[in-house]
Amino acid sequence: MNRDSFAAGERLVSPAYVRQGCEARRSHEHLIRLLLEKGKCPEDGWDESTLELFLHELAIMDSNNFLGNCGVGEREGRVASALVARRHYRFIHGIGRSGDISAVQPKAAGSSLLNKITNSLVLDIIKLAGVPAVTSCFVVPMATGMSLTLCFLTLRHKRPKAKYIIWPRIDQKSCFKSMITAGFEPVVIENVLEGDELRTDLKAVEAKVQELGPDNILCVHSTTSCFAPRVPDRLEELAVICANSGIPHIVNNAYGVQSSKCMHLIQQGARVGRIDAFVQSLDKNFMVPVGGAIIAGFNDSFIQEISKMYPGRASASPSLDVLITLLSLGSNGYKKLLKERKEMFSYLSSQLKKLSESYNERLLHTPHNPISLAMTLKTQGEHQDKAITQLGSMLFTRQVSGARVVPLGSVQTVSGHTFRGFMSHTNNYPCAYLNAASAIGMKMQDVDLFIKRLDKCLKTVRKEQNKESNVSGVDNYDKTEDVDIEEMALKLDNVLFDTYQNSS
């Protein structure tokens, strides 16, 4: 509503009230102006009213929402379904242009602003989360793996001779595949066992660099966030090796934004050595739907090169999600989530420790891993493998999601490469174990339910294994509460056991 509209409004109802309403409107506009001018995440989250006003204002700057537009091109932002238009707040043109995913679209000033602001906000949050030295980043509507691929493809043009990527082993398929897809040969560096932890074998890295020759190496591809007992790579040392040998360094920081430790490693790595880009998942760090990642770095022009590597326009959907989320939370809201995550990690840790000990198991000592924990599964009796798989299946059926049982000796071939001890990041980890993580957004209730159900499952498995043994478990959990889930689970147990056995 413009000045004339307000004047007309004053004639319809009392001028004083309309003027008060009009003044109140300015508070919303003030927030919007600050955002556009500073490009920073507001401290306090916006309410939905301001947020939707903002999105609406942006959307009507796109040509598909012009009232007088006539389109004679091949892509005019027309939408067949009103449901679809609405769910995208009428942003239809996506982000980027043929040449560059960060470029401005003449047809879509609103979407272009949305894209710029989102990237600016995300940059602000990365600084706040522990990498103040970051200078540039952009959201890309691809998951972490494909985003890593894009980084590798960009490096190819700078290092035409390179064939290899040095990769301290982490047993997650998409990490490995990101290199294969880009057309490179991963050089797997096995981890070393230090105490319970699996850590980067720096000497092996250095030896490989010597052996292959720096020019033949596209980059070192290291990892922060990972499942215990693996811990984040020794980024500082790797960064120094890279700097010294003139080898690029790409960090997979998948769900590391949520951990100040992971972020600190990146900040330090960049300070003392070389990190060219670090890639993180949007969904795992910002509680948005799967499908986006952030590519960030310390050198504007390299990050821009990557953004220019993406051929064509791209979905604005992940950008929109993270924009809505950050504006709703505000930086204070996001910090609060980070703090709660840390607290839940401690809580999960202590509860799991208690439980494991009651079953003569042990919480692995992995102090360098700030997110994931592992509890041994040593005492599962003779048919241990079956018992462990069954445990995994039972947990799944009982709606415990994300708990991962890791048996010994699993072998898997991924894109032609055979991994012994797959899932455990090493050929021969000393024991089977179960992983649980404290990720952003976890609630105390998640931990409590998990511990209760795990207790029940362990008890059941033990009973089956060892009819005579008298296991007690953690008796202080109320068994009555969770009856519904248990009943449901019993029906499914057999069906799922089979599936689980085949899939894992």
Add this chain to the structure above:
Amino acid sequence: MNRDSFAAGERLVSPAYVRQGCEARRSHEHLIRLLLEKGKCPEDGWDESTLELFLHELAIMDSNNFLGNCGVGEREGRVASALVARRHYRFIHGIGRSGDISAVQPKAAGSSLLNKITNSLVLDIIKLAGVPAVTSCFVVPMATGMSLTLCFLTLRHKRPKAKYIIWPRIDQKSCFKSMITAGFEPVVIENVLEGDELRTDLKAVEAKVQELGPDNILCVHSTTSCFAPRVPDRLEELAVICANSGIPHIVNNAYGVQSSKCMHLIQQGARVGRIDAFVQSLDKNFMVPVGGAIIAGFNDSFIQEISKMYPGRASASPSLDVLITLLSLGSNGYKKLLKERKEMFSYLSSQLKKLSESYNERLLHTPHNPISLAMTLKTQGEHQDKAITQLGSMLFTRQVSGARVVPLGSVQTVSGHTFRGFMSHTNNYPCAYLNAASAIGMKMQDVDLFIKRLDKCLKTVRKEQNKESNVSGVDNYDKTEDVDIEEMALKLDNVLFDTYQNSS
């Protein structure tokens, strides 16, 4: 977004594109300004984008959406559920104040504007629909019956001696109850049969006025839209009687806005005689959910008195619905709906005529009823009553809604008054019949399905009645299409027959 925001935007993406977006925004604002200044329904419907921008702009003028508001009253527009807030576009304060449903709320400039504009738009549409002489109206969040009650309650204060309401009979409970609830004694004027039509007995009205004495009569309560074979009351003549005797005249124009004939009767009545207020349903005329009505009239101060009679605030929901609907349709869209309705009436009329004749029945000749039609049900054999009820039940089960079978001799007592021949508007209509109407929004497909299913039901009923008879029906309808509905219906037929028999 204000000037500063756009300036900031220009620094983020190209100034030229932002400026184009900013200019495009003005087209939306222009429409909003016109609406506020003229208070008329736009000719062309608005698109959702403009509509939502407008609603959003209004909503942020309400104090519950002020970013800095602190509330220490007993009603602060707080909302517990985000779903609820959203579905009301954050308009929480309703409309009106303690004293007057049309009054402005200091706390809610936006809701107040919404209310004023809605009433203004609705007034515009009533003029356009055939009552150009109307001067004042307001939307009230009560259905037609309760709105009539409010009119009667208002008149009570002007006519303290009056006890009676003169009411040409129409067999719809809520019409009758509207008078009972207001505390008056309805004086039922039986209709006279002219050809097939049931029409107002003007002489009986005049006689009653003489008999009871004008001062003892609160008003005449007449009706336009109704089920055939009753037709709209003779409004002009009634209006003249009222004018001459100094008796107020309230018209129940329930679903008459959709018919130019009904509207014309009101216009003429007001021109030549007296009509104090006419009341119409929102849902039946404007395709919105049930729950609102419009009270309109030709004398501002009387209409205002009614609005001041409503004690307390009221729901803004019906006003919001009709506002959204009219802005979406535009006056052209609404006129188109009126035109299509008229066409469907002709189509339904001709199809029903054809069908009725194929069963040796007859479409009643009711040229004064522009909306409802009736087809005789004379030849249903010996157990006619049962057959007719069964027909009604079968149609219901076959998802024909709104078709009404009217048997002979039904007697019903409503609030102490016994109606013979209930549902037929007269004590002894010559034959049983079935009603169907062409109401706003009806599609050709509705007519076709109705005729097809009615054909099938009639055939079934006849067969059961008369095993040896050879009825043919309308064979040109494709029997194969509607198989699913038929199958489903067969399952339900018995259950529903019982219910239907008891309820009707």
Add this chain to the structure above:
Amino acid sequence: MNRDSFAAGERLVSPAYVRQGCEARRSHEHLIRLLLEKGKCPEDGWDESTLELFLHELAIMDSNNFLGNCGVGEREGRVASALVARRHYRFIHGIGRSGDISAVQPKAAGSSLLNKITNSLVLDIIKLAGVPAVTSCFVVPMATGMSLTLCFLTLRHKRPKAKYIIWPRIDQKSCFKSMITAGFEPVVIENVLEGDELRTDLKAVEAKVQELGPDNILCVHSTTSCFAPRVPDRLEELAVICANSGIPHIVNNAYGVQSSKCMHLIQQGARVGRIDAFVQSLDKNFMVPVGGAIIAGFNDSFIQEISKMYPGRASASPSLDVLITLLSLGSNGYKKLLKERKEMFSYLSSQLKKLSESYNERLLHTPHNPISLAMTLKTQGEHQDKAITQLGSMLFTRQVSGARVVPLGSVQTVSGHTFRGFMSHTNNYPCAYLNAASAIGMKMQDVDLFIKRLDKCLKTVRKEQNKESNVSGVDNYDKTEDVDIEEMALKLDNVLFDTYQNSS
């Protein structure tokens, strides 16, 4: 999705996963079943997913959502605007039938269920909130005033001779108008001053009953929740008088559901004497938009009579709002809100006391009022009236909503009756004062902002009144924070002062 669909799903993705999904679905269905079977508010609130599933399931039981429906009636639930359909979750048919707002609609089984369940839930909550003896209630889409009118209109039919309503004075227009609109003569019983409190003059009530004769009295119309220094009526004693004299008793419990004290008064009144119905606002007690009320009582048949008095169908919108709200909150959520309100009342009380004393004012001692507080405004200097009005205007401009300044000697005529000392519930209250209330949903931030802004306004007013005086106010509030609001307010002060002076 039915069994066949799941089977098909199992062929598309893994049977085990589909089966798990299918089992998980049952948890949602289980909650729905419990609700339908028990008709009670669930203890824990439902998540949006279950809630929307439930609403969706209900909606598709309405004929306007039948895929094969053909409508030939005058009201078929057609909707012109998709926005409107969506915001009502496709419930278009409203609630009730011509004869009865609680009746079942054949065309709309879903809406009918919605209506029944809502009434059942609301009954459950009223019990829980302190009136376990309640037996029947229904939601009506009219605000409290009009709902009281409906009660009075129903009583008229039982007490044809009655002309008067005995009404212990409460200065709120809609309470008074509810009786006028129903066509009765309110007999105002002035309150008596006990300490600072204004309380029911029981002797005057009894005298009036004798004087007018019970048969001429329609009912006693008492009030619970009200602005201090008035306190809830002495319900027990009034109920006994009513029981003894055979006079009906209608209680205006406007925003009393949120206070266990108000509810207890009703429970006790009904136990020891007579209460025919008690009426409460939906918006004020359940944090939903304005527009609905609950009519409740202890005698099913009387409550049913009232529901049958409403002529015609009615909006389902308020029922839908309260249903969504209660299912979202659960009874635990609602109880938590009640608890927090009580705590905020204590907090507001202590903060206001502190502030008032720093200005040589006093918090009125009104221990019987559990919701509203009053602080004297005695020391506003010579031009006290102007100062008080200015204070009110300043608070409004500073976005303090709901604070009410009550000057001395205001006279107002409502529907012909002149009230001296209007707004103060008595002809001559000893001093001017300011009201603030702790209503459901209030947050500590509301209290803090209110106290801060009131402090500032009082200081300003004092300075203007008394240039030489040295007032200190509450210095421990941070003055810097609220700068924006203050700046905005300064611009509006003059405009609004004029409006405020004229309107109040």
Add this chain to the structure above:
Amino acid sequence: MNRDSFAAGERLVSPAYVRQGCEARRSHEHLIRLLLEKGKCPEDGWDESTLELFLHELAIMDSNNFLGNCGVGEREGRVASALVARRHYRFIHGIGRSGDISAVQPKAAGSSLLNKITNSLVLDIIKLAGVPAVTSCFVVPMATGMSLTLCFLTLRHKRPKAKYIIWPRIDQKSCFKSMITAGFEPVVIENVLEGDELRTDLKAVEAKVQELGPDNILCVHSTTSCFAPRVPDRLEELAVICANSGIPHIVNNAYGVQSSKCMHLIQQGARVGRIDAFVQSLDKNFMVPVGGAIIAGFNDSFIQEISKMYPGRASASPSLDVLITLLSLGSNGYKKLLKERKEMFSYLSSQLKKLSESYNERLLHTPHNPISLAMTLKTQGEHQDKAITQLGSMLFTRQVSGARVVPLGSVQTVSGHTFRGFMSHTNNYPCAYLNAASAIGMKMQDVDLFIKRLDKCLKTVRKEQNKESNVSGVDNYDKTEDVDIEEMALKLDNVLFDTYQNSS
């Protein structure tokens, strides 16, 4: 609602009505079952009610919507913002698994089903649109360019020696970049001029194949839909060359699904020769937001290899959009859109012809291009280049989007390769021209407005160029209507001209 819930419902309202509602529900379920069983696009579009029921049912099969779920993994589908959750219908887990974008997710049976069904529907539509021989396809949440890159990266593993991609020139950056990004060297085959058309130089292709040797060639990368005067490549002949030389063939069918001619070329190419995959944009063919593509082919295992190349999960957003769109439209709705597009193409063609002749220009004769048209811009006087650029700028300012002016002699370097005559697909096209296209969803009003505005712009440009000339233009267009846009445009003309000149 399950059986028990319905039984409970029957006790609350009439069993007959509930049962009718319950039966009606089956119609919705029936549609869902058919979809799951057949995997085909329904002929008639679903209404929103069925669609949302279906999405809701799927969503509650995902673990993040399980009521009893406890998550202890690093990715649990938690969502911080309710707005975000809602806009994705609570599908949070995306599609695919680490290894494969088409794989089933144990945690998300609903999302997995959504993915399978979408791919199945899209396959059905591709068949219907003209490629019945297609056997496999999947939706990928990347735009066309990046999807082509993925195809090339997949081929790399099959053809390790290959370095080159044979590419008949088409001047769109993302096509070219798709090969660069994948790390290959595009071998540009210049088009030959046949009449006005630019067509594939088959001889040059064959020569290049010989010259480079098939093993060194990754694939031929051909194009269907393109801007006139280029026309779709000679797919049949290219496919035969590929088959004969054992070279893969990837077709960029960007917006070709909407044209039966483009689709027929693919069908024929695959029949007589070799096409390994064809890639099409979701937004350009299905009127959804930018960001998705379909990779389709005739060999299941190759298409699967591509889907396995995508490392990690991916956004479900584009899949959801196209699913909603296709279910809303039904195959009949989609066919209708295709038909209307064809009609608009004829209309645009005739109108543009008329207009061009009135300015002594000419519509280029490009019968092989079914979507795009070109009109010469020969007679723009001395400063032709400036005039042409100005024309483009003016059209943009007048909200004509998608019209493209192509001057002579533009030179541009893309990723190191210099293109002479850039935008015109050839080094030296005989004349400058203007493109306009008839894309899916275009309305007659688009054409009319375009012609009217183009007329006005041409007139203005001519006047400026040649003050003395008397041009008439198409005078039968109403000049008065479009005044607002013209006014707005005049303000922007200068600003935008500068921008336009620099950007193009």
